[in-house]
Amino acid sequence: xxxxxxxxxxxxxxxxxxxxxxxxxxxxxxxxxxxxxxxxxxxxxxxxxxxxxxxxxxxxxxxxxxxxxxxxxxxxxxxxxxxxxxxxxxxxxxxxxxxxxxxxxxxxxxxxxxxxxxxxxxxxxxxxxxxxxxxxxxxxxxxxxxxxxxxxxxxxxxxxxxxxxxxxxxxxxxxxxxxxxxxxxxxxxxxxxxxxxxxxxxxxxxxxxxxxxxxxxxxxxxxxxxxxxxxxxxxxxxxxxxxxxxxxxxxxxxxxxxxxxxxxxxxxxxxxxxxxxxxxxxxxxxxxxxxxxxxxxxxxxxxxxxxxxxxxxxxxxxxxxxxxxxxxxxxxxxxxxxxxxxxxxxxxxxxxxxxxxxxxxxxxxxxxxxxxxxxxxxxxxxxxxxxxxxxxxxxxxxxxxxxxxxxxxxxxxxxxxxxxxxxxxxxxxxxxxxxxxxxxxxxxxxxxxxxxxxxxxxxxxxxxxxxxxxxxxxxxxxxxxxxxxxxxxxxxxxxxxxxxxxxxxxxxxxxxxxxxxxxxxxxxxxxxxxxxxxxxxxxxxxxxxxxxxxxxxxxxxxxxxxxxxxxxxxxxxxxxxxxxxxxxxxxxxxxxxxxxxxxxxxxxxxxxxxxxxxxxxxxxxxxxxxxxxxxxxxxxxxxxxxxxxxxxxxxxxxxxxxxxxxxxxxxxxxxxxxxxxxxxxxxxxxxxxxxxxxxxxxxxxxxxxxxxxxxxx
Amino acid sequence: xxxxxxxxxxxxxxxxxxxxxxxxxxxxxxxxxxxxxxxxxxxxxxxxxxxxxxxxxxxxxxxxxxxxxxxxxxxxxxxxxxxxxxxxxxxxxxxxxxxxxxxxxxxxxxxxxxxxxxxxxxxxxxxxxxxxxxxxxxxxxxxxxxxxxxxxxxxxxxxxxxxxxxxxxxxxxxxxxxxxxxxxxxxxxxxxxxxxxxxxxxxxxxxxxxxxxxxx
Numbered sequence: 027x028x029x030x031x032x033x034x035x036x037x038x039x040x041x042x043x044x045x046x047x048x049x050x051x052x053x054x055x056x057x058x059x060x061x062x063x064x065x066x067x068x069x070x071x072x073x074x075x076x077x078x079x080x081x082x083x084x085x086x087x088x089x090x091x092x093x094x095x096x097x098x099x100x101x102x103x104x105x106x107x108x109x110x111x112x113x114x115x116x117x118x119x120x121x122x123x124x125x126x127x128x129x130x131x132x133x134x135x136x137x138x139x140x141x142x143x144x145x146x147x148x149x150x151x152x153x154x155x156x157x158x159x160x161x162x163x164x165x166x167x168x169x170x171x172x173x174x175x176x177x178x179x180x181x182x183x184x185x186x187x188x189x190x191x192x193x194x195x196x197x198x199x200x201x202x203x204x205x206x207x208x209x210x211x212x213x214x215x216x217x218x219x220x221x222x223x224x225x226x227x228x229x230x231x232x233x234x235x236x237x238x239x240x241x242x243x244x245x246x247x248x249x250x251x252x253x254x255x256x257x258x259x260x261x262x263x264x265x266x267x268x269x270x271x272x273x274x275x276x277x278x279x280x281x282x283x284x285x286x287x288x289x290x291x292x293x294x295x296x297x298x299x300x301x302x303x304x305x306x307x308x309x310x311x312x313x314x315x316x317x318x319x320x321x322x323x324x325x326x327x328x329x330x331x332x333x334x335x336x337x338x339x340x341x342x343x344x345x346x347x348x349x350x351x352x353x354x355x356x357x358x359x360x361x362x363x364x365x366x367x368x369x370x371x372x373x374x375x376x377x378x379x380x381x382x383x384x385x386x387x388x389x390x391x392x393x394x395x396x397x398x399x400x401x402x403x404x405x406x407x408x409x410x411x412x413x414x415x416x417x418x419x420x421x422x423x424x425x426x427x428x429x430x431x432x433x434x435x436x437x438x439x440x441x442x443x444x445x446x447x448x449x450x451x452x453x454x455x456x457x458x459x460x461x462x463x464x465x466x467x468x469x470x471x472x473x474x475x476x477x478x479x480x481x482x483x484x485x486x487x488x489x490x491x492x493x494x495x496x497x498x499x500x501x502x503x504x505x506x507x508x509x510x511x512x513x514x515x516x517x518x519x520x521x522x523x524x525x526x527x528x529x530x531x532x533x534x535x536x537x538x539x540x541x542x543x544x545x546x547x548x549x550x551x552x553x554x555x556x557x558x559x560x561x562x563x564x565x566x567x568x569x570x571x572x573x574x575x576x577x578x579x580x581x582x583x584x585x586x587x588x589x590x591x592x593x594x595x596x597x598x599x600x601x602x603x604x605x606x607x608x609x610x611x612x613x614x615x616x617x618x619x620x621x622x623x624x625x626x627x628x629x630x631x632x633x634x635x636x637x638x639x640x641x642x643x644x645x646x647x648x649x650x651x652x653x654x655x656x657x658x659x660x661x662x663x664x665x666x667x668x669x670x671x672x673x674x675x676x677x678x679x680x681x682x683x684x685x686x687x688x689x690x691x692x693x694x695x696x697x698x699x700x701x702x703x704x705x706x707x708x709x710x711x712x713x714x715x716x717x718x719x720x721x722x723x724x725x726x727x728x729x730x731x732x733x734x735x736x737x738x739x
Numbered sequence: 740x741x742x743x744x745x746x747x748x749x750x751x752x753x754x755x756x757x758x759x760x761x762x763x764x765x766x767x768x769x770x771x772x773x774x775x776x777x778x779x780x781x782x783x784x785x786x787x788x789x790x791x792x793x794x795x796x797x798x799x800x801x802x803x804x805x806x807x808x809x810x811x812x813x814x815x816x817x818x819x820x821x822x823x824x825x826x827x828x829x830x831x832x833x834x835x836x837x838x839x840x841x842x843x844x845x846x847x848x849x850x851x852x853x854x855x856x857x858x859x860x861x862x863x864x865x866x867x868x869x870x871x872x873x874x875x876x877x878x879x880x881x882x883x884x885x886x887x888x889x890x891x892x893x894x895x896x897x898x899x900x901x902x903x904x905x906x907x908x909x910x911x912x913x914x915x916x917x918x919x920x921x922x923x924x925x926x927x928x929x930x931x932x933x934x935x936x937x938x939x940x941x942x943x944x945x946x947x948x949x950x951x952x953x954x955x
Contacts, residue, residue: 634935642932664839
């Protein structure tokens with residue numbers, strides 16, 4: 027059967043795919059030359075700041091900006107939300123100021139007087155009985171016969187309460203950008219975004235100008251994690267201030283606003299009962315979950331996660347709070363669902379006195395067609411973690427205050443590829459450019475684009491110029507849900523194959539053969555049957571005269587270049603100081619499949635990074651809210667804590683490759699490895715100290731409380 | 740609401756192509772190049788000693804990467820804001836703005852400092868080295884090369900600060916142990932989670948820097 031012409035090369039023919047390639051924008055980043063949105067400085071540029079509401083729930087009564095307007099250096103004062111508006115979280119933006127310096131803009135904010143009528147707020151939802159009428163029944167799903175499963179006399183029931191608090195995105199490059207109007211009808215935005223091609227349309231609609239008149243440029247962006255898809259209020263306000271001032275405006279959120287406003291992962295809590303046969307077969311699940319994502323409440327997590335327990339009933343309550351707005355957070359809802367499920371199942375295994383590895387291995391069949399992949403991964407992960415040597419039944423019985431434990435978890439994610447268009451150009455001077463309105467969040471998008479083109483043209487990766495980060499280039503999708511690598515690599519592959527085909531057709535006469543008899547390989551264009559008949563790539567391009575070859579590439583398109591659906595297994599090895607409550611990561615093992623890996627180096631980086639982010643949300647991260655004032659108590663980086671270089675232990679990443687994996691095509695990797703750390707670490711802590719710390723982050727205080735409670739029981 | 744228009748119009752293409760020189764010209768900053776190490780450094784500080792300065796702008800000089808910059812800034816302006824907002828040296832990043840994350844790390848007389856925690860006027864009279872001063876054209880500092888090789892960067896926003904800290908750390912610990920690395924580089928935070936690469940990069944850069952190559 028003929029191979030589909032755009033297919034990725036077979037294993038033996040790959041020069042670059044699957045190798046360890048350094049990211050192509052590494053030098054420009056490490057030398058500090060990469061210009062992020064925050065770094066754009068334009069002549070005459072103003073600095074904008076926004077005044078936030080100090081209350082978690084309030085109505086604006088009056089606003090007086092007169093003193094601010096009088097301040098020398100202040101150019102525009104703009105009310106964002108006027109009197110009568112009901113504010114739903116602390117920090118929500120009320121007035122914006124643009125001034126000649128950052129300091130003057132700050133001064134101006136302090137001169138604005140806003141009168142509020144305070145309204146009752148709720149910023150704590152971890153105890154469902156305390157949320158009053160803010161909690162609303164939201165869903166009930168039933169499958170099989172859970173009642174019968176729980177009544178079975180030969181089965182064992184375990185139960186517990188588990189949860190994950192609301193956390194922030196904490197992108198190191200804050201949200202915002204630089205906004206400029208070259209003329210009354212044209213807007214240029216250097217907006218920090220995961221959605222270069224999508225921002226102009228959203229802004230244009232709101233501003234009432236044609237979408238084609240808005241251009242978004244984002245060459246480098248300092249982290250998004252799901253929180254930078256839209257223009258956002260600050261994008262709109264920045265554009266409006268710039269128009270009113272007739273000067274460019276930079277509006278970046280300060281760190282406190284970034285943490286309060288610019289993201290938030292919904293909380294998920296659940297009271298869960300699991301029933302299993304004495305041999306470890308899980309037969310039933312019952313959960314009462316609740317969550318919040320702010321004033322809109324929160325939806326039901328996808329539980330039971332990964333493992334489809336046959337008899338199950340899930341009830342959910344949505345809790346409306348004033349904690350702040352919610353946004354997609356890397357693998358939306360999966361880390362929380364994973365924690366709830368894998369912790370409850372791990373408790374079931376403990377109740378059965380079973381080895382957790384054996385228990386999960388036995389139940390992997392509930393994962394459907396991916397069951398066998400999970401079993402393979404469980405075996406590999408257990409070996410790498412030294413499970414046989416270091417795992418023990420609940421509670422480390424060795425003397426001394428430091429207790430060690432191991433815990434595991436399993437996760438899944440989709441993938442596929444977003445819609446992507448690109449232009450591939452071969453120039454007579456030998457240069458090759460791929461251009462598309464995509465963005466590189468730090469995942470290595472530029473690098474996989476270059477790699478896909480270089481592989482196709484038989485050129486070194488340095489020979490490819492990648493132009494992304496400009497909405498003037500062919501539209502490519504937003505970077506979210508691990509869809510980018512699939513989208514951009516396949517559009518690039520298709521565009522490159524077509525460009526090469528056109529190129530070879532043009533060269534065929536000078537070789538005196540059919541185009542199909544030619545190939546591009548190792549930097550040459552040559553006759554397949556007689557490789558000594560060849561031209562260097564540059565010589566061949568020179569034959570184009572003055573006309574470049576250009577082709578468009580698209581995704582979706584013909585041939586199966588991408589796919590969807592991955593499984594991963596992770597094991598945490600921790601030590602817990604039972605005197606201080608401190609949890610230390612000794613070792614963390616991640617085994618992950620993601621189809622055909624384009625660049626092994628950046629793929630592994632995604633896993634390392636996701637695990638470190640996972641360690642952070644498992645042990646440190648939380649929006650700490652003050653019950654009395656409704657304010658966030660830690661809107662800064664000394665108390666909204668990220669793991670440091672000394673907090674992560676040894677991390678081992680094992681990528682599943684080869685037959686059974688490669689032929690599936692490319693699958694994204696941004697989300698999967700960030701899902702399991704919460705559950706794996708929670709299970710490891712329970713294994714170490716013998717009791718479950720019910721919620722993450724697992725702070726020293728919670729560890730000590732769990733020990734105290736466990737000791738009494 | 741006030742409305743003041745005083746900007747010369749440029750096309751989108753012109754704006755996109757604006758250089759640092761255009762920005763500095765607009766900002767009224769004077770640069771004198773060719774400053775030798777130690778030359779003229781220390782002049783500005785004694786002049787100001789004992790005076791009450793501000794709150795309005797104060798003229799002084801900053802010595803950055805071997806060049807002297809005359810600036811006129813309010814005393815409350817941080818070194819970080821002076822670099823980024825007034826001198827268009829944007830390698831140092833503004834992230835936490837309160838001395839926690841290390842993304843704005845620069846060297847003050849070879850000592851790493853958080854530029855957000857130093858007033859620009861305090862830095863007068865000191866030798867300031869920013870990430871821009873650590874590479875020359877295509878010639879990267881060994882720490883930068885090691886960051887590329889070990890993929891010690893993802894979004895890259897913490898990276899310049901991390902590189903500066905690593906450079907300063909290696910100057911003091913040419914043969915670092917893993918424990919020293921964890922302690923010595925604990926003042927730089929990364930959200931993407933690049934620490935595994937950073938640990939390898941530091942060990943590798945330590946070897947390269949002992950290879951007898953001289954660097955800024």
